[in-house]
Amino acid sequence: MSLHAELKAALRKAVPTGYLDAPEDLRVYSYDMFARAEPEAVVLPESTEQAAEALALAERFETPVTPRGSGTSLTGGPTPVRGGLVLGTARMNKVLDLSRADRIARVQAGVITAQLQRAVLEQGLFYPPNPTSADYCTLGGNVATNAGGASGVKYGVTRDYLTGLTAVLPGGEILATGGRCMKDVAGYDITRLLCGSEGRLALITEASVRLLPKPEAVRAMSAYFTDLKATAEAVAAIMSSGYAPCTLELMDRAFLKAVKQAYDFDFPAEAQALLLIEVDGPEATLGGQMQAIARLCKEHGAFQTTVAADETERAALWQARRGGTAALVRQVSFMVSLDYAVPVSQLPAAVEGIGHIGRKHGLDVAVIAHAGDGNLHPMVIYDPSDAAQSAAFAAFDRDACNAVLELGGTLSGEHGIGLEKAAHLPRQLSPAFLRLAREIKRSFDPRDLLNPGKCESFCSNED
Amino acid sequence: MSLHAELKAALRKAVPTGYLDAPEDLRVYSYDMFARAEPEAVVLPESTEQAAEALALAERFETPVTPRGSGTSLTGGPTPVRGGLVLGTARMNKVLDLSRADRIARVQAGVITAQLQRAVLEQGLFYPPNPTSADYCTLGGNVATNAGGASGVKYGVTRDYLTGLTAVLPGGEILATGGRCMKDVAGYDITRLLCGSEGRLALITEASVRLLPKPEAVRAMSAYFTDLKATAEAVAAIMSSGYAPCTLELMDRAFLKAVKQAYDFDFPAEAQALLLIEVDGPEATLGGQMQAIARLCKEHGAFQTTVAADETERAALWQARRGGTAALVRQVSFMVSLDYAVPVSQLPAAVEGIGHIGRKHGLDVAVIAHAGDGNLHPMVIYDPSDAAQSAAFAAFDRDACNAVLELGGTLSGEHGIGLEKAAHLPRQLSPAFLRLAREIKRSFDPRDLLNPGKCESFCSNED
Numbered sequence: 001m002s003l004h005a006e007l008k009a010a011l012r013k014a015v016p017t018g019y020l021d022a023p024e025d026l027r028v029y030s031y032d033m034f035a036r037a038e039p040e041a042v043v044l045p046e047s048t049e050q051a052a053e054a055l056a057l058a059e060r061f062e063t064p065v066t067p068r069g070s071g072t073s074l075t076g077g078p079t080p081v082r083g084g085l086v087l088g089t090a091r092m093n094k095v096l097d098l099s100r101a102d103r104i105a106r107v108q109a110g111v112i113t114a115q116l117q118r119a120v121l122e123q124g125l126f127y128p129p130n131p132t133s134a135d136y137c138t139l140g141g142n143v144a145t146n147a148g149g150a151s152g153v154k155y156g157v158t159r160d161y162l163t164g165l166t167a168v169l170p171g172g173e174i175l176a177t178g179g180r181c182m183k184d185v186a187g188y189d190i191t192r193l194l195c196g197s198e199g200r201l202a203l204i205t206e207a208s209v210r211l212l213p214k215p216e217a218v219r220a221m222s223a224y225f226t227d228l229k230a231t232a233e234a235v236a237a238i239m240s241s242g243y244a245p246c247t248l249e250l251m252d253r254a255f256l257k258a259v260k261q262a263y264d265f266d267f268p269a270e271a272q273a274l275l276l277i278e279v280d281g282p283e284a285t286l287g288g289q290m291q292a293i294a295r296l297c298k299e300h301g302a303f304q305t306t307v308a309a310d311e312t313e314r315a316a317l318w319q320a321r322r323g324g325t326a327a328l329v330r331q332v333s334f335m336v337s338l339d340y341a342v343p344v345s346q347l348p349a350a351v352e353g354i355g356h357i358g359r360k361h362g363l364d365v366a367v368i369a370h371a372g373d374g375n376l377h378p379m380v381i382y383d384p385s386d387a388a389q390s391a392a393f394a395a396f397d398r399d400a401c402n403a404v405l406e407l408g409g410t411l412s413g414e415h416g417i418g419l420e421k422a423a424h425l426p427r428q429l430s431p432a433f434l435r436l437a438r439e440i441k442r443s444f445d446p447r448d449l450l451n452p453g454k455c456e457s458f459c460s461n462e463d
Numbered sequence: 464m465s466l467h468a469e470l471k472a473a474l475r476k477a478v479p480t481g482y483l484d485a486p487e488d489l490r491v492y493s494y495d496m497f498a499r500a501e502p503e504a505v506v507l508p509e510s511t512e513q514a515a516e517a518l519a520l521a522e523r524f525e526t527p528v529t530p531r532g533s534g535t536s537l538t539g540g541p542t543p544v545r546g547g548l549v550l551g552t553a554r555m556n557k558v559l560d561l562s563r564a565d566r567i568a569r570v571q572a573g574v575i576t577a578q579l580q581r582a583v584l585e586q587g588l589f590y591p592p593n594p595t596s597a598d599y600c601t602l603g604g605n606v607a608t609n610a611g612g613a614s615g616v617k618y619g620v621t622r623d624y625l626t627g628l629t630a631v632l633p634g635g636e637i638l639a640t641g642g643r644c645m646k647d648v649a650g651y652d653i654t655r656l657l658c659g660s661e662g663r664l665a666l667i668t669e670a671s672v673r674l675l676p677k678p679e680a681v682r683a684m685s686a687y688f689t690d691l692k693a694t695a696e697a698v699a700a701i702m703s704s705g706y707a708p709c710t711l712e713l714m715d716r717a718f719l720k721a722v723k724q725a726y727d728f729d730f731p732a733e734a735q736a737l738l739l740i741e742v743d744g745p746e747a748t749l750g751g752q753m754q755a756i757a758r759l760c761k762e763h764g765a766f767q768t769t770v771a772a773d774e775t776e777r778a779a780l781w782q783a784r785r786g787g788t789a790a791l792v793r794q795v796s797f798m799v800s801l802d803y804a805v806p807v808s809q810l811p812a813a814v815e816g817i818g819h820i821g822r823k824h825g826l827d828v829a830v831i832a833h834a835g836d837g838n839l840h841p842m843v844i845y846d847p848s849d850a851a852q853s854a855a856f857a858a859f860d861r862d863a864c865n866a867v868l869e870l871g872g873t874l875s876g877e878h879g880i881g882l883e884k885a886a887h888l889p890r891q892l893s894p895a896f897l898r899l900a901r902e903i904k905r906s907f908d909p910r911d912l913l914n915p916g917k918c919e920s921f922c923s924n925e926d
Contacts, residue, residue, distance in 0.1 A: 101703045101808035124705055146648050157646060159655070160623055175895045181804040182836035183620060183876035185609050185659045186884070187892050187919065188900050192622070192655040196648045213705040240564045242587055242676040285745040341644040345564035373645035413646035421649070429650050432638045437651050439906035443899060456650065 003040045003085075007061040011043055011085075014053035018044030018091055029068065029086045033337070035076030035419050039066065039086040046091045048166055048174060048205040055203060056172025058085055059449060065170070066451050067199035069110065069141030072133040074337050075418025077145065077198050081453040089140045092205060095119050103211040104163065104180045109140025109204050113147075116209075125211040128155035131414070132322055140204045146196035148414035150321070153239075153372030154246040154280075157414070159195045161209040167194055167202035170445040180208050193440070198416050199451040201444040215280035218246070220314040221290055223297040223305040224271040228252055228355065228367070231273040232348040234300035235371040238277075239344045241296060243289055247278035248372030249321055250351075255328065255366040255379070259320045262327030268304060275302075275371070276317050321368070325379070328366060332381045336393070340404040341413030344374040353403040354378050360399070361392040375413035401427060422458035429456075466503045466548075470524040474506055474548075477516035481507030481554055492531065492549045496800070498539030498882050502529065502549040509554045511629055511637060511668040518666060519635030521548055522912060528633070529914050530662035532573065532604030535596040537800050538881025540608065540661050544916040552603045555668060558582050566674040567626065567643045572603025572667050576610075579672075588674040591618035594877070595785055603667045609659035611877035613784070616702075616835030617709040617743075618675075620877070622658045629669035630657055633908040643671050656903070661879050662914040664907040678743035681709070683771040683780055684753055686760040687734040691715055691818065691830070694736040695811040697763035698834040701740075702807045704759060706752055710741035711835030712784055713814075718791065718829040718842070722783045725790030731767060738765075738834070739780050784831070788842065791829060795844045799856070803867040804876030807837040816866040817841050823862070824855040838876035864890060885921035892919075 003011075003021070012019045020029075020042040030038040040063075045051040058065045064084030071078055080086050089110035097106040100123045107116055113134040120127045131137055131149040141147070143165065148157040164178030177191040178184055194202055225231040235248055251259075251274045256267045267274060275297065279289045294305040308314040329335055342350045351367055354376070358365035369376035380396060382389040401411055401424050411421050411428050426434060437456040441448070448457070466474075466484070475482045483492075483505040493501040503526075508514040521528045527547030534541055543549050552573035560569040563586045570579055576597040583590045594600055594612040604610070606628065611620040627641030640654040641647055657665055688694040698711055714722075714737045719730045730737060738760065742752045757768040771777040792798055805813045814830055817839070821828035832839035843859060845852040864874055864887050874884050874891050889897060900919040904911070911920070 099806075099808065101699060102806040103702065104806065146652070148646050152646055156623070159652070160619070169895065173895050175899070176893060177896065179873060180806045180871055181873045181876065182807070183611050183615055183804045183833075183838045184873040185875045185877055185879050186873050186888065187880070187896060188664075188903055189609070189622070189655050189659050190896065190899060192652050193903075196652050201651075213707050216705075236564060239566065244676050282745065282748040284747055341646045343562075343565040343567065343643045344645070345562065370646075375646045408643055410642060410644045410647040411649045413644065414648055416648050417650070425649065430639060432632065432636050433640065433650060433653065436638070436653060436906060440651055440656075440903060443902035443906060 003063065004061050007057055007063060008041065010057050011041065011054060014057060015043045015045050015050050018046065020044070029088065030079065032071045032073040032076060032078050034074050035079045037079045037081045039080040040083050042086045042088060044088045044091045048168060051087065051203055051205050052168045052172040052174050054085070054087060055168050055170060059171040059447065062447065062449070064449050064452050067144065067203050069138035070136050072137045072141065073145070073418060074339065074415045075420035077416055077418035077454060079419070081419065087203060089138055096206065098123060100125060102180055104208055105211060106206060106208045107139050108206055109138060111139045113137050113139055113142055120211055121214060124214050126214045127161065127209060127211055129158045129161060139207055143195050143204050143207050144197065144199045145414070145416040148370065148375065150247050150249055150370055152370060152375065153248050154244050159192055162191050162195055162207060163210050164208040165191050165194055165204055166206035167204045169202050170447065170450045175202060178208065182210060198418060198455055200441060200455055201450070203450070217283040217286055218278055218280040219286045219290055220308040220317055221277045221294065221305060222317055223275040223277060223294065223302040224268050225273045225302050226270050227301055228273045229348050229352050230301035231275060232351045232371065234275065234297050234302065235347055236345050237296050237300055238293055239372055243293055245277050245293065245372060246280045247276060249276040250367070250369040250371035251276070251321065251324065252367040254364065255324050255368050258328040258331055258366070259324040261331060263319060263323060265316065265320050270303070276321055324368070328379060333383050334381070336380050338378045338380065338400065339412050339415035340400070340409055341373065341375040342404060342407045342409035344372065346407040346409065347371060347374050347376070350376060350404065350407055350409065354400055357396055357399045357403060361396045363392055363396055417455045419454060422455055425456060425458065466526065467524050470520055470526060471504065473520050474504065474517060477520060478506045478508050478513050481509065483507070492551065493542065495534045495536040495539060495541050497537050498542045500542045500544045502543040503546050505549045505551060507551045507554045511631060514550065514666055514668050515631045515635040515637050517548070517550060518631050518633060522634040522910065525910065525912070527912050527915050530607065530666050532601030533599050535600045535604065536608070536881060537802065537878045538883040540879055540881035540917065542882070544882065550666060552601055559669065561586060563588065565643055567671055568674060569669060569671045570602050571669055572601060574602045576600050576602055576605055583674055584677060587677050589677045590624065590672060590674055592621045592624060602670055606658050606667050606670050607660065607662045608877070608879040611833065611838065613710050613712055613833055615833060615838065616711050617707050622655055624672040625654050625658055625670060626673050627671040628654050628657055628667055630665035630667045632665050633910065633913045638665060641671065645673060661881060661918055663904060663918055664913070666913070680746040680749055681741055681743040682749045682753055683777040684740045684757065684768060685780055686738040686740060686757065686765040686768040687731050688736045688765050689733050690764055691736045692811050692815050693764040694738060695814045695834065697738065697760050697765065698810055699808050700759050700763055701756055702835055706756055708740050708756065708835060709743045710739060712739040713832040713834035714739070714784065714787065715830040717827065718787050718831050721791040721794055721829070722787040724794060726782060726786060728779060728783050733766070739784055787831070791842060796846050797844070799843050801841045801843065801863065802875050802878035803863065803872055804836065804838040805867060805870045805872035807835065809870040809872065810834060810837050810839070813839060813867065813870055813872065817863055820859055820862045820866060824859045826855055826859055880918045882917060885918055888919060888921065
């Protein structure tokens with residue numbers, strides 16, 4: 001398949017330095033971490049106006065457009081399953097404004113999250129959302145998926161920091177929402193309707209985010225447990241206490257083993273799980289909080305708690321957490337990283353249930369979790385070319401979804417629905433919700449040209 | 464006008480203890496703090512199911528329904544301008560669940576905000592949103608308007624605490640959104656689309672909100688200034704510093720004079736403005752923060768800063784802030800409380816501009832502000848029965864809106880649009896935004912039966 005020649009010529013003219021359709025380019029832009037589908041061309045606009053021209057042309061030629069940040073999605077979200085264009089934001093990569101006076105940053109969608117975090121820190125400010133892929137992912141992708149990460153337990157998610165967006169509607173009209181005010185209730189909250197809409201309602205090209213003062217200090221601690229469920233019980237106890245850790249990450253033994261093989265990292269032989277716990281705030285308050293949290297861990301079975309002595313020890317813990325997934329991927333034939341969330345009091349039941357379901361279907365499952373907000377990521381290892389193992393994974397997926405929903409949880413805490421969870425969506429959302437979702441989609445994109453074939457579009461004929 | 468007899472009978476049956484249509488009842492439910500319009504009947508359901516029956520009946524008889532909490536709106540939001548039913552939430556007043564383990568409260572829409580705040584505090588937890596009317600207003604109203612208040616400067620607004628809603632759609636279908644997970648990205652964020660939608664998309668009947676650990680301590684300070692603009696400059700300086708006050712309230716001299724007449728409260732003769740400043744957190748950290756903030760105030764012209772010695776002194780400052788508006792209302796013939804927000808760096812220009820516009824049109828204007836988040840409330844005193852004064856107010860309103868928008872501000876920080884700002888809305892929101900707003904409204908309420916005649920419906924024929 002290839003684009004209409006007239007569209008191709010017009011796109012080359014509209015985005016002169018950012019039109020790609022060589023086979024190797026199409027291959028490069030065909031996948032995320034979950035799925036694969038080739039576009040017919042790739043456009044990389046440098047501005048909202050160029051993006052608007054591209055979307056206007058796409059509509060004229062009835063051509064689908066799939067927005068793409070860095071492609072770090074784990075759900076197939078940025079894969080062009082209906083062909084057409086991939087519209088990448090990589091060249092819209094400028095921090096447009098960083099105001100210490102207003103505690104606001106305005107950035108283009110292609111800015112890398114860590115780039116913003118660093119620029120903000122230099123001003124003595126703090127942009128809290130911190131997806132594990134912060135070094136690679138884009139702010140636009142974070143907005144499109146309402147990305148969270150480890151800091152969510154104290155600081156919430158991307159949604160909580162947005163004050164305004166610039167976006168392009170299918171057909172090329174430019175939409176501005178919100179602005180740079182901390183409070184703004186003029187009109188429906190289209191800012192947050194676009195946040196988490198997975199590129200199906202509009203192409204986000206700019207975002208304004210509010211910033212916090214930089215916490216004075218941060219301190220990290222490791223706590224090792226001999227039992228995974230007890231670890232989750234410690235998490236629940238910490239969260240129902242009066243303490244507010246800014247990090248509360250759980251890693252199970254299978255994950256730690258992968259880390260040990262890949263990095264200069266070791267862990268106690270009897271450990272079944274590690275909690276990485278951080279508190280931040282005024283320096284003088286951290287020691288007392290750490291002691292109290294260590295005590296709660298010990299009451300729930302931790303056999304070793306160690307406060308990181310310095311930034312090097314802290315960085316080693318984070319390298320384990322951040323690098324572990326990549327280490328695991330390199331060591332196994334194939335792995336799927338799943339994403340569920342439950343109320344934190346249900347975390348012990350959830351980790352126990354996931355372990356049980358893995359054993360039932362004969363699958364190796366490593367578990368990590370942004371445990372403090374009940375967001376867990378089982379990583380299922382299997383060989384997709386083996387029919388029996390694929391069937392076992394499908395059964396695991398079904399049973400795990402059921403277990404999570406029975407615990408009052410959600411099918412996705414932060415990765416989104418994309419392709420991966422689309423077929424499961426009606427198990428969580430009612431017919432009334434899905435009907436409204438489709439009507440909202442139609443309001444923004446009546447011809448279904450923007451990121452088609454994902455999310456609620458799977459359920460189009462259900463009610 | 465009165466309801467169809469069959470509808471009347473059916474409503475009496477559906478909501479047996481909560482159907483009112485005596486003339487005195489219709490009068491009582493005819494007004495908020497801004498406007499007045501009589502309904503044909505009032506229904507006060509006790510449950511989501513009763514509310515759903517009422518909305519189903521209303522649709523069958525093509526009868527408008529205007530949701531109402533406590534009627535503390537300042538914009539005409541809950542006034543039934545097209546007649547029909549007022550649906551009050553006063554009898555849906557139960558805290559359904561308060562989980563310390565999950566840091567979640569689930570409440571019916573008619574729960575009074577202060578009632579929830581107190582129940583939560585008893586568990587050692589904290590529900591931050593704190594509209595000035597917290598003692599009277601309802602959680603459902605807070606959600607419908609995305610209420611803010613004094614705590615917004617540190618803790619954000621109602622929207623930031625919602626994890627899920629139960630609502631009734633026009634026609635009576637029950638919609639559940641979200642749940643009790645801290646992270647949840649399954650489906651579009653209809654939770655936040657309903658928040659701030661001013662009762663035009665669905666009738667909110669239940670809300671789940673996340674809770675924080677209770678701050679260990681809070682400390683209050685008063686700072687008096689001889690110049691209003693300098694006061695706003697102090698606010699901007701505090702907000703661009705590394706400090707995060709949880710209260711940063713500005714009151715001007717006109718407001719303080721009203722307070723002095725009404726309460727046992729005095730202020731220095733030379734004071735043109737008062738800042739009420741609070742910090743909260745670990746006890747040991749508060750003194751240092753207060754000293755630093757006092758220093759910033761003095762650098763910007765404060766001639767007196769006093770830390771409240773105890774809870775009694777703190778309560779006196781809050782009585783001034785909370786009771787002052789009522790005091791002013793009692794002392795003048797008529798007053799309109801307006802609501803704008805600007806980026807905090809523009810607060811000095813905004814207070815100066817508002818003062819200038821008031822003088823230009825010969826109107827007395829008192830100014831209070833949730834200054835730390837740039838949210839200001841000019842209170843304009845005039846006689847609406849005097850044609851010249853009414854014209855002066857209209858001119859003030861137009862000029863003030865222009866001034867705020869030119870400063871990058873918004874027409875409403877927290878009161879909402881309702882009737883009051885509906886005609887101004889196209890000056891802030893683009894035709895594209897308003898078209899999407901109307902299409903979203905149609906998706907939820909195709910017959911325009913829910914809170915008709917407000918907000919974007921004013922702009923129906925504009926693009």
